Amino acid sequence: MTDDLTQIGANAKQAAFQLANLDTETKNRVLNTFADELLRNTNKIVAANQADLKNATDLPAKFVDRLTLTTERIADMAAGLRQVAGLADPIGNVDTGFTNKAGLMIEQRRVPIGVIAMIFEARPNVSVDASALTFKSGNAVILRGGKEAINSNTALVNILRSVLKVNQLNENAIQIIQDTSHEMANQLMHLNQYVDVLIPRGGAGLIKTVVQNATVPVIETGAGNCHIYVDQTADAQMATNIIVNAKVQRPSVCNAAEKLIINANAAEKLLPKIAQALADNGVELRGDDRSQQIVNSILPAADEDWSTEYNDLIMAVKVVDTLDEAINHINQYSTGHSEAIITNDYANAKKFQQLIDSACVYVNASTRFTDGFEFGFGAEIGISTQKLHARGPMGLNEITTTKYVISGNGQIRQ
Amino acid sequence: MTDDLTQIGANAKQAAFQLANLDTETKNRVLNTFADELLRNTNKIVAANQADLKNATDLPAKFVDRLTLTTERIADMAAGLRQVAGLADPIGNVDTGFTNKAGLMIEQRRVPIGVIAMIFEARPNVSVDASALTFKSGNAVILRGGKEAINSNTALVNILRSVLKVNQLNENAIQIIQDTSHEMANQLMHLNQYVDVLIPRGGAGLIKTVVQNATVPVIETGAGNCHIYVDQTADAQMATNIIVNAKVQRPSVCNAAEKLIINANAAEKLLPKIAQALADNGVELRGDDRSQQIVNSILPAADEDWSTEYNDLIMAVKVVDTLDEAINHINQYSTGHSEAIITNDYANAKKFQQLIDSACVYVNASTRFTDGFEFGFGAEIGISTQKLHARGPMGLNEITTTKYVISGNGQIRQ
Structure with a gap:
């Protein structure tokens, strides 16, 4: 992987075109293999997590708890992946369909958004959860986690990418930015050419920074009073x-x-x-x-x-x-x-x-x-507190968009 | 009306709470009265438009054509208002409803967005079209038209506001900013405290300026290659x-x-x-x-x-x-x-x-x-070329949002 953000963006866009046309069966098979490989690599993940924990001695206990990956938590992540595999695929659904007065058949068809970027904090499970949901919904993802979890996140993402590769899919469907500097995060917030939506997940400070700085479209999540x-x-x-x-x-x-x-x-x-x-x-x-x-x-x-x-x-x-x-x-x-x-x-x-x-x-x-799992969405990419696009718990459907597909037989406008 | 933008924003927010709870019958009656009053005041509107046209001598013929209001065009606006009155009201619709495993009944109910701002260029009919759609969908609107059309826009908006007043509704459901300076438009793009979404309508230059500068959520419209x-x-x-x-x-x-x-x-x-x-x-x-x-x-x-x-x-x-x-x-x-x-x-x-x-x-x-009328939406607030929230022609439904309304009998989370 590279840390040239323009290259990461271009790679994601390229992967997104492949993902948008992947059939549901293939996506589900890959998601189940993601789960198998996380379990098979439990020791490797725990070891990477240990490296993060060794660096986390100055952090508060609450923070360390969020950062910690145990065999049980890795099993939970794997179970989450299988659950996403079992969810209905929203892509290709027709939300509405009608014939207009000119006789055009107009369908509003659900399609992936394209490239989703996520900036998040300590919990390494976000890498896996977000990758599962974006993959199932046909989106490429660019992950930017906190520096405290970089070893854990990288280990997890590398396992997922190796599964993509073995399945002859574009690995760049899932990318993680290695450089965890603020400068790099700031660049990501302005990568309008490639990023279709940026979803921050974390504390109020992180979300405020993203909302006030990003020029790419943002879905505001999380702050709850x-x-x-x-x-x-x-x-x-x-x-x-x-x-x-x-x-x-x-x-x-x-x-x-x-x-x-x-x-x-x-x-x-x-x-x-x-x-x-x-x-x-x-x-x-x-x-x-x-x-x-x-x-x-x-x-x-x-x-x-x-x-x-x-x-x-x-x-x-x-x-x-x-x-x-x-x-x-x-x-x-x-x-x-x-x-x-x-x-x-x-x-x-x-x-x-x-x-x-x-x-x-x-x-x-x-x-x-108020939670994607409790609502029965099977997963959750965050909880939107804004009014545009999605409001409340966001599952698979909320990280898709639609396009109008129109079939005619020579109609011209009068 | 005032040109203190914070006051305009606060007024709009206040009006939005009243609008959100207005029944459909009242909204339709008011929309039909909007139409009656536009027709009754045709001479007044044409006179205001003449003042704009007198100042437009240096503008290209194409631009002057867009700016011109004739008896026929005013009748078209009135017909448009009656058409919006005849449209189904999306507010209160339940998009999805389900019971979760804890027995909570969860409904996703369609509600107004709140305060919609619009920055637009020469066509004065946008003031009326936008007001009709935002009013019907229970949103307050803040209009900022071009300086070339300020007399026409103000005359139109004043007629609509007087109808609101006579019907004992909050006039500030529809406001127009008198100061057409770029500075004021820029302030509007940063009025995050009050503006829920900003929709620019006009040429590529206007839309680019808004997308690159606004910190309020924007729906990008219009550019078509x-x-x-x-x-x-x-x-x-x-x-x-x-x-x-x-x-x-x-x-x-x-x-x-x-x-x-x-x-x-x-x-x-x-x-x-x-x-x-x-x-x-x-x-x-x-x-x-x-x-x-x-x-x-x-x-x-x-x-x-x-x-x-x-x-x-x-x-x-x-x-x-x-x-x-x-x-x-x-x-x-x-x-x-x-x-x-x-x-x-x-x-x-x-x-x-x-x-x-x-x-x-x-x-x-x-x-x-690709047009709201041709699609059968009865009206159009613009054509979204972005992927979040709305994509393609935007009618009434696209300027609403949802909230989850949840009914329980004492459920707590395990």
């Missing part, structure tokens, strides 16, 4: 269960709840119980004056708390008088990821679902379900 | 009719054909006939050596001809030996708008449709059909 609103009629036990689950089950991820908004008519009765359950799970609560008056242990929230994604065992609490106040607050501070209402009021449930302007709007369920 | 490939088995008369239609019927628009690629086995027989028909219609032909050897009157083409969108009675001609050579040439030089093959060969027709990477790929029909 998720809210749960407890309505007046909420069931106390259900509210507590959902809030604890959404906050505590995996606090580091984007679909974890960060804010609790509670109706004043429910707060006196429910907030002490919810606060106690959260405290029992090690959650620090920060709140407005009214919440502090109800539960003394709640610390004061600062203005910036309302817009902060903690990714940690912290939650901010606000008491509101009406559903409208809750909706306005959420629409003002949310990142548009996932929000939930806990209620037994039919009209309020409908109103919340109608007026909240987020990718996923829940009634009586945990925000933690 | 359209190709027609005449295969070995093409019917001579059909090929001639389609090429003349695609080149001559309206040469200034983006779906007009700019390039003729012809198979060497058909060129000797067909090219003289096609060239004569084009010459009879005033078309200047520029070609490669092989085409010049067949038709002496063809002028030599320069390298840049292959990538030029003439928007004029000029066409470049290239002779190729194979379908593959034609496909490779087209995929290299096309803007990804519309391409056509003229053939009687089934396999070649399928191959062309499969391998050409453009928004619209025709067999035996004129590229001039």
